[in-house]
Amino acid sequence: MGMVTKSAKFKIGGELPVCRMGYGAMQLTGPGVWGPPDDEDNARAVLRRAIELGVNFIDTADVYGPDDNERTIRDALYPYPAGLVIGTKGGLVRAGPATRENPGISMNGSERHIRGAVEGSLRKLKLECIDLYQLHRIDPVIPIEETMGVFRALRDEGKIRHVGLSEVGVEEIERARSVLEIATVQNVYNLVTRMHEDVLAYCEQNMIAFIPFWPLHSGHLARSEAMHDIAKRCGATTAQVALAWLLQKSPSIILIPGTSSIEHLEQNIGALDVELSAADIDALELMVGNQS
Numbered sequence: 001m002g003m004v005t006k007s008a009k010f011k012i013g014g015e016l017p018v019c020r021m022g023y024g025a026m027q028l029t030g031p032g033v034w035g036p037p038d039d040e041d042n043a044r045a046v047l048r049r050a051i052e053l054g055v056n057f058i059d060t061a062d063v064y065g066p067d068d069n070e071r072t073i074r075d076a077l078y079p080y081p082a083g084l085v086i087g088t089k090g091g092l093v094r095a096g097p098a099t100r101e102n103p104g105i106s107m108n109g110s111e112r113h114i115r116g117a118v119e120g121s122l123r124k125l126k127l128e129c130i131d132l133y134q135l136h137r138i139d140p141v142i143p144i145e146e147t148m149g150v151f152r153a154l155r156d157e158g159k160i161r162h163v164g165l166s167e168v169g170v171e172e173i174e175r176a177r178s179v180l181e182i183a184t185v186q187n188v189y190n191l192v193t194r195m196h197e198d199v200l201a202y203c204e205q206n207m208i209a210f211i212p213f214w215p216l217h218s219g220h221l222a223r224s225e226a227m228h229d230i231a232k233r234c235g236a237t238t239a240q241v242a243l244a245w246l247l248q249k250s251p252s253i254i255l256i257p258g259t260s261s262i263e264h265l266e267q268n269i270g271a272l273d274v275e276l277s278a279a280d281i282d283a284l285e286l287m288v289g290n291q292s
């Protein structure tokens, strides 16, 4: 694995330097990712604290709320500090709150939908160009090449700058790259969910940022009994160990842990200072196992 400098920035699309500890804003919505957060003052405070602590990459999506999450980011941070990169997403439609049985979303990668989504995100975020625009999911009835053609046109029109994908395999990334450059891939990945290791390796080889979603396994890794002893030995919390493991896994990984708590935010950013030894990493991987 080699030494990875955690403080080194990753240049998205080879040109936008971001701290490898970003922030995922999805938790700053109502229950089931539906509606605005219960405590809007707190949501704005979390976002401002993230910036204060050096975060300059924020992940959001038009379906978080829907719409409310992008507005919360604008309300908290506009006018945006220099160097802030906001990555948003389009291509999904949310009909209602997510529940355990029904995530409440459907895919739409049509030109009409994507163009409307980009215009909406530009308006809500009060931006003239979106630095990173990610296809949230591939529409099963529209070939990825067709949707990427729309993204390429939007890029050429100056509405979006770099393009990312989410929940994709290597073959899908290659099909997308036959149409335009891909700067980022956002797939589920964490200590216990490692089925996308081939995608991570591909991203690393091709200078594509790999942005694991659910880096804390939706919070379960912050409560892991199995990791307790290693965390204690490192003088860290289990959440920090889970995040440090990802940071050390690959220099192409950019983290977007989600939290609605300033205390957890500060703790998560502190993972940049946690150093896991090779023995710790072996023990963690053995102990927690790959449950994917």
Ligand SMILES: NC(=O)c1ccc[n+]([C@@H]2O[C@H](COP(=O)([O-])OP(=O)(O)OC[C@H]3O[C@@H](n4cnc5c(N)ncnc54)[C@H](OP(=O)(O)O)[C@@H]3O)[C@@H](O)[C@H]2O)c1
Binding pocket: 023, 024, 025, 026, 027, 059, 060, 136, 166, 167, 186, 187, 212, 213, 214, 215, 216, 217, 218, 219, 220, 222, 239, 240, 256, 257, 258, 259, 260, 261, 263, 264, 265, 267, 268
């Ligand atoms: N591309 C996609 O399809 C996709 C899907 C899901 C998510 N995402 C993105 O990925 C980001 C991260 O995912 P996520 O927020 O669902 O999951 P996550 O980062 O794995 O975990 C978030 C959960 O962990 C808790 N938590 C965070 N830090 C903690 C700490 N230090 N100690 C204890 N608990 C802690 C949070 O609760 P508290 O609020 O109490 O801290 C929250 O319940 C999202 O914000 C979103 O931007 C993308």
